[in-house]
Amino acid sequence: MDLLRFITAGSVDDGKSTLIGRLLYDSKSIMIDQLEAIEKQSKNKEQGEIDLALLTDGLRAEREQGITIDVAYKYFSTPKRKFIIADAPGHIQYTRNMVTGASTADLAIILVDARNGVVEQTRRHSIIASLLKIPHVVVAVNKMDLVNYSQDVYNNIVIDYVEVAKSLGLNDVTYIPLSAMYGDNIVEKSEKLAWYEGPSLLSFLESVEVEQDINLTDPRFPVQYVIRPQTDDLHDYRGYAGKVISGIYKKGDAITVLPAGKTSKIQKIEHNGVEVDEVFAPQSAILHLEDDIDISRGDVIAKSDNLPKTTQELDVVLCWMDNKPLTTGNKYLLQINSRVVKSVIKEIEYKLDVNTLQKTDATSAGLNDVIKVKIKTASPIPYDSYSDLRENGGAILIDETSHVTVGACMIQ
Amino acid sequence: MSKYSLDYLDHLESEAIHIFREVAGQFERPALLFSGGKDSITLVQLALKAFRPGKFPFPLVHIDTGHNFPEALKYRDELAERLGEKLIVRNVEDTIKAKNLTEPKGKFASRNALQTFTLLDTIEEFKFDACIGGARRDEEKARAKERIFSVRDEFGQWDPKLQRPELWNTYNGRINKGENVRVFPISNWTELDVWNYIRREKIELPSIYFSHERDVIDHEGQLVAVSDFIKLDATDTVLKKTVRYRTVGDMTCTAAVESKADNIDDIISEITATKTSERGETRIDDKVSEAAMEDRKKNGYF
Ligand SMILES: Nc1nc2c(ncn2[C@@H]2O[C@H](COP(=O)(O)OP(=O)(O)O)[C@@H](O)[C@H]2O)c(=O)[nH]1
Numbered sequence: 001m002d003l004l005r006f007i008t009a010g011s012v013d014d015g016k017s018t019l020i021g022r023l024l025y026d027s028k029s030i031m032i033d034q035l036e037a038i039e040k041q042s043k044n045k046e047q048g049e050i051d052l053a054l055l056t057d058g059l060r061a062e063r064e065q066g067i068t069i070d071v072a073y074k075y076f077s078t079p080k081r082k083f084i085i086a087d088a089p090g091h092i093q094y095t096r097n098m099v100t101g102a103s104t105a106d107l108a109i110i111l112v113d114a115r116n117g118v119v120e121q122t123r124r125h126s127i128i129a130s131l132l133k134i135p136h137v138v139v140a141v142n143k144m145d146l147v148n149y150s151q152d153v154y155n156n157i158v159i160d161y162v163e164v165a166k167s168l169g170l171n172d173v174t175y176i177p178l179s180a181m182y183g184d185n186i187v188e189k190s191e192k193l194a195w196y197e198g199p200s201l202l203s204f205l206e207s208v209e210v211e212q213d214i215n216l217t218d219p220r221f222p223v224q225y226v227i228r229p230q231t232d233d234l235h236d237y238r239g240y241a242g243k244v245i246s247g248i249y250k251k252g253d254a255i256t257v258l259p260a261g262k263t264s265k266i267q268k269i270e271h272n273g274v275e276v277d278e279v280f281a282p283q284s285a286i287l288h289l290e291d292d293i294d295i296s297r298g299d300v301i302a303k304s305d306n307l308p309k310t311t312q313e314l315d316v317v318l319c320w321m322d323n324k325p326l327t328t329g330n331k332y333l334l335q336i337n338s339r340v341v342k343s344v345i346k347e348i349e350y351k352l353d354v355n356t357l358q359k360t361d362a363t364s365a366g367l368n369d370v371i372k373v374k375i376k377t378a379s380p381i382p383y384d385s386y387s388d389l390r391e392n393g394g395a396i397l398i399d400e401t402s403h404v405t406v407g408a409c410m411i412q
Numbered sequence: 413m414s415k416y417s418l419d420y421l422d423h424l425e426s427e428a429i430h431i432f433r434e435v436a437g438q439f440e441r442p443a444l445l446f447s448g449g450k451d452s453i454t455l456v457q458l459a460l461k462a463f464r465p466g467k468f469p470f471p472l473v474h475i476d477t478g479h480n481f482p483e484a485l486k487y488r489d490e491l492a493e494r495l496g497e498k499l500i501v502r503n504v505e506d507t508i509k510a511k512n513l514t515e516p517k518g519k520f521a522s523r524n525a526l527q528t529f530t531l532l533d534t535i536e537e538f539k540f541d542a543c544i545g546g547a548r549r550d551e552e553k554a555r556a557k558e559r560i561f562s563v564r565d566e567f568g569q570w571d572p573k574l575q576r577p578e579l580w581n582t583y584n585g586r587i588n589k590g591e592n593v594r595v596f597p598i599s600n601w602t603e604l605d606v607w608n609y610i611r612r613e614k615i616e617l618p619s620i621y622f623s624h625e626r627d628v629i630d631h632e633g634q635l636v637a638v639s640d641f642i643k644l645d646a647t648d649t650v651l652k653k654t655v656r657y658r659t660v661g662d663m664t665c666t667a668a669v670e671s672k673a674d675n676i677d678d679i680i681s682e683i684t685a686t687k688t689s690e691r692g693e694t695r696i697d698d699k700v701s702e703a704a705m706e707d708r709k710k711n712g713y714f
């Protein structure tokens with residue numbers, strides 16, 4: 001059984017929370033006591049049906065305002081797969097929350113209200129999905145019950161979205177008409193949508209190939225921690241603990257430690273306390289090298305025949321996540337995997353309108369803005385372009401005084 | 413399936429090990445909060461995988477309410493001994509005396525809330541900057557929103573509206589003086605995942621997780637163990653039942669489930685078939701209000 005992480009996106013009231021509630025409910029992942037609790041609350045809302053959205057809106061403020069504020073993580077599994085859902089809020093003021101949920105997603109479900117079709121928010125969510133390079137997109141045309149399950153309505157939405165997908169370079173898009181409220185095409189295929197020939201949403205989620213999304217060709221191993229027991233019997237033990245974020249490492253491989261550029265060979269590999277011949281992404285492991293070279297947390301062990309770029313000048317698409325604005329010349333800490341370096345915003349090239357993709361000149365950025373910037377770091381960092389290797393091309397900016405995470409960087 | 417495909421438990425395990433090592437790399441004085449329950453036992457197993465053959469870069473810390481199951485305490489002491497890792501125990505009893513706190517009254521007088529005082533004192537005593545805990549997002553709605561690195565102010569408070577964005581697998585553990593971070597390596601695990609992992613790794617558990625006979629009373633449909641810590645009413649009938657525990661907390665606020673499952677396979681089949689959530693079935697303290705957990709977390713609770 002493997003694992004699929006997905007995010008749901010859509011405008012307020014498109015039915016995200018209902019859809020997730022429906023998936024949990026129909027896959028029998030909701031327990032009686034949880035149902036009883038939401039049944040009680042649904043009655044307070046004077047609704048006949050139970051309000052499945054209440055399953056995911058976990059904070060008091062969310063229940064009071066009837067909206068989703070922060071990303072809620074939900075879990076369910078079928079005999080085929082375990083699923084991790086990030087239910088992210090749709091409103092523009094919560095763009096940063098959506099970016100957070102999207103950063104680890106293998107797949108995005110973008111909801112469209114069949115009555116409204118492709119709207120500005122659909123475009124924004126799709127732009128975010130494309131910026132964050134979510135490998136698979138499902139366009140779920142919801143509330144089909146409210147348009148008499150009409151094939152024409154659905155087809156027109158598909159025609160519109162194909163244009164959006166083309167302009168954003170989204171090349172793995174699947175379209176499914178459904179009704180989250182009544183469960184049409186969620187788990188079982190609905191007779192009311194007999195004209196639709198594809199799979200139900202759940203069978204699609206169960207079968208979409210995600211294994212190939214794990215990069216096994218570009219070996220990257222950021223060192224997190226050095227294990228040195230320094231006991232009598234393990235006197236010379238020196239193991240580099242970390243996670244293979246991409247690629248495969250084998251005993252005997254020639255490696256280079258970056259950013260310093262020193263070279264050695266892999267002498268021994270441990271995985272879960274056992275010596276093995278190879279490790280691969282996303283396994284955690286301990287690597288031992290033949291030579292005694294100075295390596296510490298934040299260094300990257302890469303294979304010598306396949307090196308990441310190492311530089312102090314970065315071109316970055318940045319989603320700004322703080323209330324305090326970003327301006328040219330501001331200094332932040334930049335963290336990429338386990339490496340943290342000081343950095344300065346050199347230049348803002350443009351601001352991207354996340355609804356239209358239009359680029360405009362800008363000298364500062366506010367909360368939820370997406371901008372293109374040049375960043376200079378105080379020391380070199382090994383990285384890959386985000387579009388080539390998500391695992392080694394995403395970085396965060398940290399405010400040195402408040403310590404808060406203020407930006408999400410997609411390195412170009 | 414290629415030889416490079418992983419089971420979902422391998423994904424979850426690697427993610428948790430990665431989080432453990434981030435704690436070791438980012439903090440000066442971390443601690444692993446150990447309760448003797450299955451989730452913290454799972455954490456210990458993951459820590460072994462993250463750091464052996466080295467020692468844990470943190471002590472195990474237990475906040476002992478004085479109302480614990482003796483089986484869980486025995487397990488705790490034996491585990492620390494066997495692993496050769498440092499165990500720190502701080503007692504709620506001592507905090508109550510030192511701070512003149514008022515013990516809750518009533519039939520199931522729970523020290524669950526008082527536990528927070530001892531926890532915060534212990535954090536201060538040892539200047540812990542990160543506390544690793546076994547909370548899971550599937551347990552409860554407020555937890556579903558919590559970050560893996562969750563920053564708490566010096567009063568231990570969680571502000572759900574001011575959470576840091578947490579992107580990719582990059583964890584920002586930077587804090588101001590006096591703040592600390594609660595870290596949840598098994599955030600993405602469900603109850604069933606934990607049980608499946610315990611089975612796969614052949615992890616030993618305290619005996620109360622398996623079916624045994626016990627004197628209990630029936631309190632509004634929940635079976636509560638008879639102990640020195642609860643007051644029986646004249647109307648209570650003591651029943652002898654065959655039970656096991658699904659979670660292990662205080663004897664005053666954890667209910668047992670009737671079960672004949674005396675091995676892990678049977679437990680997993682029962683849990684797969686069950687229709688009630690773990691907290692709903694076994695926690696007497698969560699029923700108070702819809703936002704009970706959110707409120708307690710805001711006040712420093714785990
Ligand atoms: N008729 C109909 N109503 C729906 C459907 N899905 C959701 N709704 C309703 O639309 C409203 C908004 O749903 P909700 O799940 O809260 O949307 P969210 O803001 O995207 O999370 C609620 O009143 C739902 O009951 C559907 O398929 N058909």
Ligand SMILES: [Mg+2]
Binds near residue numbers: 016018053067068
């Ligand atoms: Mg919602």
